[in-house]
Amino acid sequence: MKPAAFSYHRPETISDALALLAEHGDVGKIIAGGQSLVPSMNFRLARPETLIDMNAIAEIAGIEDRGDTLVIGAMTRHAAFHTPVCDGPTGAMLTRVVGNIAHYPIRQRGTFGGSLCHADPASEWCLVAATFDAAMEIHGQDGMREVGAADFFKGTFTTAVGGDELLARIHLPKLPEGWGTGFYEFSRRRGDFALAMAVAALKVEGGKIADARLGVGAVAAHGLRLETLEQALTGQPATEETIAEVAAQVPGLVKPSGDIHGSAEYRRDLAQAVVRRALNAALADCAVPA
Template identity: 70%
Template sequence: MKPASFSYRKPVSIAEAITLLAEYGEEGKIIAGGQSLVPSMNFRLARPETLIDINNIAEIQGVRDMPDHLEIGAVTRHATFHHPVTPCPLGRMLTKVVANIAHYPIRQRGTFGGSLSHADPASEWCLVATTMGAEMEIHGPSGSRRVAVANYFKGTFVTAVGRDELLARIRLPKLPEGWGTGFYEFSRRKGDFALAMSLAALKVEGGVIRGARLGLGAVGAHPQRLEALEADMTGRPATAETFAAIGEAARGMVSASGDIHGSAEYRMELVGTVIARALAQAAEDAA
């Protein structure tokens, strides 16, 4: 199928894009990579009257390696992270994660900010943002504001970005040297939507966990950071037994939702496995 007819605008600045959003209101839709929007338009699930293409806005493209964080422009392609964009452990983490996003052609076009704006529960970048405590820079008619990731995701496909606003940049805190990272995703086939996935970061000294970050995605309405389990595993040995126990404990803390890809019950069965495997990868990386 083909999309319904639409008009097309291509701003060259954030200010111009915000003006166009105000002009077209609910009938205007931002497009960047288009990897989610265009299929929806082809099936007539979305019928915007005007597309506002932000690919020519230079100020929201690329990655800046800052002393304590990465600043990622919203229009930065997934493929940017095929190789580490920073020498710190965060760079290795992003490279591990990006290999699981859809397929190679999609990674060449899809964008980091588009993924966070779409807010699919199975989005790998949404899980990264949640687990790492990202900060979102959102621009609108009243200027810019920063929103912590804990206040950003409002539910499945729903975020704190208003209809007249634009997600411009994402800031990811860096991990200190000595941390290891792990990511494990389960899907029916390579490139399919994830049924469950986990992201982990560990600091291990003398075989003992001294610091942890742990997130779970593709199970509920949006990704979750499991801070209680981070505290629980700190001070415990970095062993398979500990990781299995943490995975089992997570099953008692989260709730799952089902869809055409997998039932809630099936996803709950996967929770312990993806967490234990992500933690094992992180411990190996830290070593």
């Protein structure tokens, strides 16, 4: 299981990387953390002729807290989120989520931006980006453009990033204080790809759900924000009964495909369970005094 031969480049700036991408066209491939790409190269399922390594580009690593938005450099390692990267519900949520991404050594190398560009249907970060409407900062020869999550994810392993472009930063809107968040994932073994997962955020005022964010993952081509259910929750009593009723609508909204780890039928039912549990966790989180 040795990869096919390739040439290797290690640019130190975005512009050098873009120049290399322009030069190597279709046969070039960006490597970020490499934790998904390298296995597929070792199996010779992916065989880029040129690898352009993002690891030396300092300007796209690290996180900047801009108050209402978290700007996450694409090369930020998953492990950076092991402890909260900012105060408030978003920092806590990201820490809750990151523990479900593969395993510790993978999280030391794997990157936030790499996950988004790989766009695995079971990617936790893709689900977070979709649910909280992150904006992706994509750089190309013609400059920079921002693409919202709704337009970024095109399908399984497919995004809006063009062959001569790179994802530089992710702008994640932060939840204001007062929101509670929850995440629930079910996988066969610890660290495996999710069979279904959900992320939820609730704002409760006067015993009622004042606002909601909800997304479900691993049961469609990419993570889905469930806006109709967010609306269904809003204004309802902040109770587990409300949540159960709303979650019962999930099977009608997802069309998972079956694979060797679970039939479509099972995963549709599972989606309901993970949504309910993520919402219940968010509700419980609301009740915790800050």
